[in-house]
Amino acid sequence: MDQDVMVPWVLQNKVNKKKNQLKEAAAEPETAPEPPKPEEPPVVWNRYYHLYKQGELEEDVVTAKGRVVESGYERDNWWAIISKE
Template sequence: MEQPQVSDHQPKAASSGAAYEDTHVHAVYEAIAPHFSATRHKPWPRVASFLNAQPPGSVGLDVGCGNGKYLPVNPRLHLLGSDRSAALQDTLVPWVMKGPKGDPNEKGTTYQRYYHLYREGELEEDVLAAGGAVLEAGYERDNWWVVCSKQQQQPGDP
């Protein structure tokens, strides 16, 4: 795997962070994409329930959508998906790529996959910092989730 080229005008910390991200996030997801996608096909019940409860024509954004498994859940919605983080430094989780079924000699390859582990309340803080409003929040299947909207402007606000 070829290391990404980093321009000379970037500070050393920024360039090493970008190289780390390219190596442990983007390159790994490129390598494991078919296998990863094959394991991400069934929507979580809470998310599917939320999407099916939205009025027709609603617009939504799935940030970190992976293979987009939630995009077709409710065809009456206009959902946009995005899956590329801009600023990381968190944890790496092993992803073992299995060999072909029935081949006892195939050991598989282990990749270190980037994963952001939110602490309780952090996702809500991110929504507020981005100018949004948290409508609901919770924890399901080892993941924090939020339902958010654009912050409503109050009378007298500029």
């Protein structure tokens, strides 16, 4: 399995739609509402992820001169609480 991957992240249109509605309401509070606009396709951004293997995250922390306070695996993700040495 490849450890360096690009994962699609979809920007939800409803968030953008709500922001636009708030802007329009603040700018022109007494005008008639505009007719609904056709739905736009969602915006998709690709985000870089490095998928760690067991123990690899802790090794990187030590290499960076840090100290692992606590670490674990939860919901398909490795995590660590770290501190400076």
